[in-house]
Amino acid sequence: MAFPRTDTSLISRWWWTVDRWTLAAVLMIAGIGIVLTMAASPAVAERIGLDTFYFARRQSVYVPLALAVMFVTSLLSPKGVRRCCVIGCAIALALTIATLFVGPEVKGATRWIRIGGLSLQPSEFLKPTFAVVSAWFICASRQEQGFPGYFIATGLLMLCAAALLSQPDVGTTILIAGTWAVQIFLAGLPMILVVLVVLMFFGGALGAYFSFAHVRARVDHFLDPAVGEGYQIGRALEAFRSGGLFGRGPGEGRVKEQLPDAHADFIFAVAGEEFGLVVCLILVGLFAFVVLHGFGRALKDNNLFVVLAATSLLAQFGMQALFNMASTTHLIPPKGTTLPFISYGGSATIALAWTMGMVLALTRQRPDSGGER
């Protein structure tokens, strides 16, 4: 390696302590993401009247920027991570609430806000910051008698969920609620309460079904065979079928010409059609590796906050990937979530880089982290 172990500079220390396996996996996912954006987005860009490589060019700016964000974030100490997130969560929540009043409506939802010429989606940043802040409260409540951490975390969750459901953004709400659920589960919630929370989830899902028309439409399409597979899902499944083992070849896919969100929510179908089963399995494997390897790393840590925060961030990342891939393959009703680092999107990519940067920062080898690595 370029950095001798005796070199104690910042970068060198980082290199020897960081989880290089996770870093490599994330870099590979981002690389595949750039290729897939190149494949999927020109058709979408042409269809909506933009320059052919509009999305591809923008994504190739976002990804290096995101990697830089990830690197810088991964230099932080756990304390630094927590501080950033407390501030970040407050800002992201404020901006999320602000979208309700000043955000432009895009596809029936107000999720965007313009700040100094930049258009960003604050909910993307709310996800990881919420995870860290909530982990901190729960950890504190676990370790300090009388500290109402559970209640604060749950209250924060309610606040975030209320803001997100008003946009409405059910997908992100589910992710945040899932993150919170993973945390209280890890924090030792009695099993009876775990069952209760699971029931609450179903209740929430039913509530969403009855109170949001677009959720109901999606679920109806999923459940009712008479209504048939939704148009987009039908096309996505055909894409996988026509892709086969090795795909139709780069650029040979057709699904991207038919799906409005081929470069975003349905990019996994483009991967299936053009690159086939092998590349799809590599992608699934990479996501699974990042999550499970990260869990393994967290397992050996002695700091409860680190365990909770890293695990919930990884769970968030994994759930988002799973929701996207499962809905594209018609295992669950469509959620409208993107595939981390693969789908096009500036806010999402940078927020995810931040997420993974924090995971890397939290799982870095520290004097107190324990275990031999």
Added chain:
Amino acid sequence: MTEPRQNGLRDTDQRPIRLEGTRSRALDVARNRLLMAGAVFGLAFFIVAVRVIDLTAFAQVPRAGLVNDAPRPVVARGDIRDRNGVLLATSLPTASVFADPREIIDPEGAADKLVAVFPELNRDRLAAKLAEDRRFVWIRRNLVPDEQHAVNLLGIPGVGFVGEERRVYPQGNVAAHVLGLTNVDGQGVAGVEQSFNNRLGDGDGVRLSIDLRIQNAMREELQAAVREFRAIGAAGLVLDTRTGELLATVSLPDFDPNAPGANEDVRRFNRVTTGVYEMGSTFKLFTIAMGLDTGTTSLRGGYDASKPLKVARHRISDYHAKNRWLSVPEILVYSSNIGAAQMAMQVGGERQRDYLGRLGLLSRASIELPEVGAPLRPSPWRDINTMTVSFGHGIAVSPLQLTQAVAAVVNGGILRPTTILSLDGAPPPAGERVFSASTSRQMRALMRLVVRYGTGRNAEVAGYKVGGKTGTAEKLIAGRYRRDKRISSFVGAFPIDAPRYVVLAVIDEPKGNKRTYNYATGGWVAAPVVGAVVRRMAPMLGIAPVMDDESEPVQYRTKKAREAALRVAIGKTIARIRGSQLASN
């Protein structure tokens, strides 16, 4: 908020033991739960992987038309070609755009977008259609590739394409009435498209007897005549007398079968098969043939045409009145109604009906087309009808029927069913004998005299020995015969010694002009059309002109000189026929 210290806790040194215990207990719980969460995530990723394998590796063959929308080159409907294999009708694969309204999220917006591509669609009606609670509505049929591309670019979910085919007629109007039409669902609704709908629908081709070159020549000559004489329409036929194959059948005005919606019904009317007309003097061919065939009269016989015939309230007179006794050849050449009527009376009404019936003039023509008109015949058939029918009045037949019957007169006396299909060298149907071969031979000689010395001189083509007969009939409009509204026709056969083709031209309501001295009779308006068509088609069919003393056109300075020349020619003709009869006996 106070920041915790390095290990995440405040006051560690104050309560070290208890907290250490809590901490490690909490960590143990977290680690156990973390293993469980890891198992759940691992399982979830595993399920996704299995699902992807299931979708890609074990999927059935992709259903056509969903992902792969490339037009399928399967064209079901067969081609229609002319006798030489020239393409007259074919099907091209196209795409039609439909919508599944239950998948349309925003009918109004979708309608706006679609109307931008198809400005001819009614936006509100389309929006209503897209909002219906149905699974399938057509938006537009048979797109051109540009339009399909434009719809694709709209990217409206719930809008899709169905591969279809569109009928294309590369020759446009030229054989429109024969070919007919298909509707938007590809079913034949007129012409050959209708009568051979099943065969074409099964993908088999149809080869017509039509020769596109001759069809085109006939159409051009008729169009020129319609233009020159400001006629309302025209019909033309070329029939092979030996096989019954139609080489050309033209009805004007015609239409473009490629754009059926743009055609008024009047253009769709087929004057050749559907229209029935009082044909006038061309019927004298049948009357004289009957007279000769029954032995009622002979070429040497004749009738008094010195004054008009008065029958009951009717008066029969001659247009080219000679006011004298006329021989049988003269009756045809000068087209004497008086002579023909007397001859028909001598033959008798019953035998006349019998002959006309066997010539197919009293019943609907049999042809492989759906549009066939029934003839109009006198009922009851009194003597006066026998007389008027003898010169083609009081009976209306289609141009097709007339041509068929004339073919029987000239081809040796045999009526063959007419067909629109190419026999392709197969032996023609035997047909039925109507006249003796001798009668036919005499009729051919007389028809030649008509073109050489009589009313059909404008049909003469040097070297091709055209024979024929003119016809000019006043149209019966609202119960009255109108002198100014006529059906002018000429039916010719060539080469007359052994006629291979019968050519008919019918001009509907021609108006005379300066060049024709205001005449609009068959000899002036229809005979030149037949002459021109013969002149164009004979070389195409490889018929060489025969140059002899008869091939030179003769000009007579006076009517008298021509009448004298005719008398000489009649004498020669009779002698020649007698000679050949003697030789054959």
